[in-house]
Every structure is written in C-alpha cells, then in structure tokens.
Amino acid sequence: MDTVISKNNYIEIVDRLRNDCDLNDEKLSLLLLCEDIDVNEYLYSQAREVREKYYGKNVYLRGLIEFTNYCKNNCYYCGIRAGNNNAERYRLSEEEILSCCDLGYELGFRTFVLQGGEDPHFSDDIIVTIVKKIKQKHPDTAVTLSIGEKEKDSYQRFFDAGADRYLLRHETADREHYEKLHPADMSFDHRMQCLKDLKEIGFQVGCGMMVGSPFQKTESLIKDIRFLQELRPHMVGIGPFIPHHDTEFAHKEQGSVQLTLRLLSIIRLILPDVLLPATTALGTVDATGREKGLKAGANVIMPNLSPTQVRGKYLLYDNKICTGDEAAECIRCLSMRVEKTGYRIARSRGDHIFFEK
Ligand code: 5AD
C-alpha cells in the first residue's frame, strides 16, 4: 500500500534538503513530483534564503553573443542542427564579435559568453585570437566560451589565451536518455569527459540539462542531480525543453515551468553557492518565467548581445523571446523586471564564490 504523504512530510523533506544539501533517491523523487502549491512555495522560499545568504540580492549578467549558427551536430531537439536545411545560417566576423563586446561593455556587462554551434570554420586558432583580443581590450571582463565538445588540448589553448569560463550542458546524465536525444555519432562518454577536462584545466564550468526533454524520466533527473553533486560545477543552466518545428521532436510536449522552478530550487539547495541562470527558455514558455526563476533561487540572467539582424536566426527552439530587441532595450526591460522581484543587477564579473558551509 502506498504511504500517504502529508504536507508536513514534504516540508520536512525540504528542510532536510536544505540542512544536508542532499536527499535519498526516494525523497528526491517525491519532491520532484510534488505539485502542491504550498510545498512548492516553501521550497522556493528556502532556495531564496540560501541564495540571499551567499549572493545577497545581486543578479549577475552575462552578455550572450551568438556568433555562429552553423553546427556539425544533429541533436534531435535543436533547431540549428546540421540537418535543418531551413535554418538560415550566419557567422559573425571577428570585428562584429568585438564590437558586440564594446557595446556590451558600454552597457555595463563584465562577462561575455561566446556561444555558437560546433562550427569547424572557427578553428582553435581563430577562437584563441578572438579571446586574446577581447581580454586585451577589456581586461576587467570574464570571457566564457560555449562552443561545444573539443579535445582537452584545445580547451587548454583557450584557457591559456585567457578564457575564464566554459559552458557545456551535459543535456542528461542518463546514458540511455542521452542516446534518445542524439544520433549515434555523438558520444555520452565524450561529453562527460569534456566536462571533466574543463574542470581539471581550471575553467569555471557550467553544465546543465533541459527539463522535460522527450523520454526524460524522474530517474533521469535524479541521475542529473547525482552528476551535479559529483562534478560540482560553478554554474548550472537549466530550462524547459521547447519543441522546434523543424526537428524530430516538433510534436513532443514542452517542458513544464513548475518542474523547472522546482529543479532550480532543488539545485540551489544542493549546491548552495552555484550560479544559476533564469534562462531565456524559461522566459519563452512563461512571460514572467525569468522572474519566477529568480524567486526560486536563480541569480544570473543572460541577455542577448547579438546584433539584431542575426538574432532571429539563432533559433534553438520556437517562439524565442528578445529576437527583435536591441541589447540596450533588453537591459532596460530586464532591469525593470529584476527590480520588481526585489533583486538588483550587479555590475561586476560575478565570479563564482566558494563559501564554507
Ligand atoms: N528547447 C530548449 N532548450 C534547447 N537547447 C537546445 N535545443 C533546445 C530546445 N529545443 C538547449 C540545449 C543546449 C543549449 C544551448 O540550448 O540544452 O545545450
């Protein structure tokens, strides 16, 4: 017979998670599936308290520069996968990338994230040159790369050139699930190896997964959480899966906002000092999704700094927000939104800080 779980039992589970930064699989699974509004509110409030204990009211900005939508991979969920002949492809030139950074710097950004598909045109040499130039021009900024899977020596070269951080979502820590999201020429083991290499080299590392991606089970999410506990990344990027009309998953169900918010809070309680973005995907499925993310423990926002003429082309999923707005407009809009939540945008690099528990 199923044991009936009362609200108080759930509150105890949240308290235990906050105290121990851990839960057993059974309790994690109960919490992940719990839709009770009061319990969810309590979970968010605990995540907020922990986030404020470490980072106060600060929200850190990362200026996202989507510099190429060419990609050699064919991930089944992604709108810019190689096989999508309907995607209008573009690459920014070195000068365009640098002027995005200049504009961003003027707008107050102190972190730039160079994100792109896995585009062979951008050789290691080119990336190294771009990183060096950004750091030369703006030495008080952090440069983050998000350009996919490489070999360790390439990562080392980027690090030596001055790149500070690297984002590579693991996508799922469940091997079987990984194989349902990716074609056979992509390797779960290689992706995991990349994350280990990045950490060993000394990057501040971000990983993460989509919430509600096709074939994801509660057990997959538990594996994700166990993986986060093992890797201890500096940042975790999560957002709901959103179908893209030109992919195999066009008719799959969108990921849930509520589950994404619960996961944000759970991750905040498991890795108290982690950097946790309220993602664009969350803002796409819910008009105030990013604000809800901030209130559930997130402390980072990644506004788009890409030139307006290419924004509508970096479409990983349908209905992406902010594709028509100037960078300055997004900043105004976001500042207002952030302030309404009671937080404030911090004008610093927003490095990850290790806190003694
Ligand atoms: N829905 C939501 N997120 C997506 N991503 C890629 N495609 C989608 C989609 N359809 C995420 C992946 C990738 C990151 C850059 O965007 O997790 O790592």
Ligand code: FES
């Ligand atoms: Fe881009 Fe609001 S954040 S318009």
